[in-house]
Amino acid sequence: MADQRVLITGAAGVVGTLMRPRLRRDGRVLRLLDVTAQPPAAGDEAVELVTASVTDGDAMAKACEGVDALIHLGGHSRENTWGATLDVNINGTQIVLDAARSAGIKRVILASSNHSAGFRTVDEAGEHGLPADSTPRPDTYYGVSKAAIEALGSLYHSRFGMDVIVIRIGSCFETPHKLGVRGLTTWLSPDDGARLFEACLSHPSPGYRLIWGVSDNTRRIYSLAEAEALGYRSLDNAEKYAEELTAPASPAPDAKYVGGPFCSAPLGSPNPL
Structure with missing residues (x-):
């Protein structure tokens, strides 16, 4: 019998895929949920694969059975229409949290x-960096959905x-x-992500x-004090890639904002940022 079962939603996404091998532990089973089919278990990998949407209350209730902890990564990971963002990111998170509450997670x-x-x-x-509990100033519908997720988490705790x-993740690749020079500020290395x-x-x-979810980058503008209070210690630094990334001759007007190019991207329009 597993000592710990961890449910990860959005497990086939970028972060979920990176965390799958890094969160393996003796005595731990990873229950991996996504709307997309996932690769089967490799060798002695202790995983349980679930194909379902975070917007499906019955499926989420079943997925939460026997779970000790939940990592919720599911949802649209970039700007999308308001309807899609509301349905998956905001309503989906409420469904996930309510299923977790009912299951006693x-x-x-x-x-x-x-x-x-x-x-x-x-x-x-x-x-000392931007405090992790800085009040929201979202830059997109996507950003609004993340602010709503933060509020839902507070509600379900209280x-x-x-x-x-x-975790306000910077960029985990x-x-x-992928993000050019901006990535030297926002990067959360996969290994640091697992440590976090x-x-x-x-x-x-x-x-x-x-x-905040970032590595201890030389150009970091985010406070790590709050994460370190939980025991996080970053061992990586994006600066080792600095010579490979060339800064633009003239910084974009939105470079002064934490959200960078998201601050000028069209609202509601899916984009590759």
Whole structure:
């Protein structure tokens, strides 16, 4: 019998795929849920695969059975129409949280984003970085949905006593190249991402916490104090890629904002940012 069963929604997405091998532990079963079919277990990999949507209440109730902790990554990961964003990111998160509450899951980790505070300016960071609990200044419908997720997490903690940790993720990819020079600020390395999730899973009684999810990058503008209070220690730094990334001759007008190009992208229009 497993000592711990962790449900991960959105497990076939970018972050979920990166975390799947990194969150393997003896005595732990990963229950991986996504609307997309996923690769079968490899070798002795202890996984349970579930194909379902976070908007399906019955499926989520079943997926939460026998689960000790939940990592909610499911949802649209970039700008989309208001209807799609509302349905999947906001309503879907409420469905997930309610299923977790009904199943008695006490530890929930919710994936938010830097875009919930995207219209905060870089110069607000100060000496110690932008505080993780800075009030929302969303830059898109996507950012609004992440601000709503943060509020839902707070509600379910306050109402039902669930330990809820919300991570405002910068950008979690194998390398920061996808975002260009901006990635040198926002990058959360996959290995640091796993360290962060492990800290969130293992802290004895976090209550409700709002933290940044980034590596300790030389150009970091985000405070790591809140994540470090949970036991997180970053071992990676995006600066090692700096020579491979060329800054534009003239910084874009939206470079002054935390959300970068999201702050000028068309609202409601799916884009590749």
